[in-house]
Amino acid sequence: MWAISRNTAALRMFFRKDTVKICDLGIVGYEDALHFQDRLLRRRIEKKAPDTLIMVEHDPVVTLGRLAERNSIIDGDYFERTGIPVVPSGRGGKITYHSPGQLVLYPIVDLGEKKRDIAFYIDFLEKTVSRGLNRLGVPAGRVREKRGVWIRGKKIAFIGIAVKRWVTFHGVAVNINNDITPFSYMHPCGERDIRVTSAKEWAGREIDMNTARKVFAGQFEKDFRDEYAEPASKRGIDDNAVKIA
Amino acid sequence: MQLRLPDLSEGAEDAVITLWHAGETDRVIKGKDLVEVTTDKATFDIPVPCDGILVKIFKKKGEKVKTGEDMAEIQEDRS
Numbered sequence: 001m002w003a004i005s006r007n008t009a010a011l012r013m014f015f016r017k018d019t020v021k022i023c024d025l026g027i028v029g030y031e032d033a034l035h036f037q038d039r040l041l042r043r044r045i046e047k048k049a050p051d052t053l054i055m056v057e058h059d060p061v062v063t064l065g066r067l068a069e070r071n072s073i074i075d076g077d078y079f080e081r082t083g084i085p086v087v088p089s090g091r092g093g094k095i096t097y098h099s100p101g102q103l104v105l106y107p108i109v110d111l112g113e114k115k116r117d118i119a120f121y122i123d124f125l126e127k128t129v130s131r132g133l134n135r136l137g138v139p140a141g142r143v144r145e146k147r148g149v150w151i152r153g154k155k156i157a158f159i160g161i162a163v164k165r166w167v168t169f170h171g172v173a174v175n176i177n178n179d180i181t182p183f184s185y186m187h188p189c190g191e192r193d194i195r196v197t198s199a200k201e202w203a204g205r206e207i208d209m210n211t212a213r214k215v216f217a218g219q220f221e222k223d224f225r226d227e228y229a230e231p232a233s234k235r236g237i238d239d240n241a242v243k244i245a
Numbered sequence: 246m247q248l249r250l251p252d253l254s255e256g257a258e259d260a261v262i263t264l265w266h267a268g269e270t271d272r273v274i275k276g277k278d279l280v281e282v283t284t285d286k287a288t289f290d291i292p293v294p295c296d297g298i299l300v301k302i303f304k305k306k307g308e309k310v311k312t313g314e315d316m317a318e319i320q321e322d323r324s
Contacts, residue, residue, distance in 0.1 A: 066263045066283045092287035118287045119254035147286050164290040241322075 004173040006022045019225045020109070022217045025056040027100050029047045030063065030087060039170045040108045045165045053220050054171075055213055056171035058098035062086040062186065065160045069190060078185040083186030091170035093160030094190035095115060101200075103212055105129070105220065107143070112166030114228040122147065122159060125172050128223040132216040136207055138199045148189065149174070154197035174216070176200065176207050246295060248317040250282065252312045253289055259309045261286050271299050273319060280285070280316060297321040 023040075025033060033056050043049035062084060063071070072095040073079065079086055084097075098104060111121060126142045129149050133140040133156065140151040149157035149172075157174040175198035183196040199207045250260060260282035267273050271320040273293040280291050304310045 066281075066288050067261070067285075090281075090288060092283050092285065116252075117254050118284060118289065119256075122286055159286050161286060162290075163290040165292065 019051060019229065020107075020221050021050050021052045021108075022221070023052050023054045024213060024217075025054060025055045027059065029059050030089075030098065033058065033104075033106070034089075037106055037108065041164060041169045042168055044108050044110055049108070051109040051224070052107070053224075054108065054216065055107065055217065056104050057100045057102060057209075058104060060084045060097075060099040060182070062095065062182070063089040063091075063160075064095050064099050065245045066093045067087055067092070067190070068092075068094040071198055072187050072190055074183065074187065075185045078182070082182070084182065089160070090169070091160035091162050093158070094188075095186050096158045096160065096173060096188055097182045097186065098173055099178045099182070100186070101176055102173050103209070103216060104173045105216060107168055107171055107220070107224075109224070109228075110167045111163070111228075118163060121168065122161065124223065124227050125159055125161075126157075128219050129172055129174055129216070131223065132212075132219040133157075133199060135215050135219065136199055136203075136212060138202050151197060151202060154195040155188065156197050156199065156202075163216050169229045174199075174212075175208060176212050246297070246319045246321050247315045248279070248291070248294060248319060250271075250312050250314050250316060251291070251310050253282075253284060253287075259311055260289070262304050262306050262308050262310060263288065265302060265306060267299050269299055269302055273299050282310065291316075293299060293319070295319060295321045 040049055040052060126149055130141045140149050140156050143150045147159055148155050157172055159172045160170055161168055162170045177200045178198060180196050180198050188194050188196055263283040264281035266278045275293050275296050277293050278290045279293045282289050298320045300320045304316045310316055
């Protein structure tokens, strides 16, 4: 199960008594990471795995979420020329781009035992990513009526999630050191005239990826504990996932 | 039995039907994925609630659906 990582030095799992297990896959292809997510998702649904945060960097790839439109790509020739594959994805959201230097967080967490609210969960992801970037010296934050994480009108983190039996998969991609040029050949998230940035571009220097990994892992653990520690039963939430008459 | 869109978020928005895993007259098995709905940034899989026959789909792929609205009707197996 762990052999998918070519960057074995970066392959780490921390077994702690904390609320979330951290699983760092290093740099892996999108499809391989998807298979890994699927396996962990099924185990989480069956209560055979704990809440887990997968951290990964992907080989260059464009992914099309469920609501991606055909005209999201401005210059398809660019992606053919550069050999960057364009693949469909079962996540929410529209089009985005992944490559090494971008840190992707895939939380496989069971909201069914906690707070069953997808908008609340997306808010949580945006807040925890904003705080992580702030700790790296990047003053990013949320923008009213817009999804993702932003800095001075430029988007730095992109969200697209999926939920099955109230267990989450897919997640959020944060531009740290990655080349952001390919974003200019598409309408990221289906938004025209959007400007994209990275932590590196903001800081004017490379950000140490190991430091970034530790910061985001720690921030996610803390925020998840703070936001989701209380079980659903104490919040008075109905246990029925689907209301049926 | 009517299958309705569950409450996905407080003050829920509309969702769009993005995938039916079964068609009308198909036999469906409790617990298997039946329909995927998508909000702005999330897809959500809804399982089959009971063994039976999917007799009617009220909301086709691409159509919007509101919280509590009927999406399909399942004729439940008699035990």
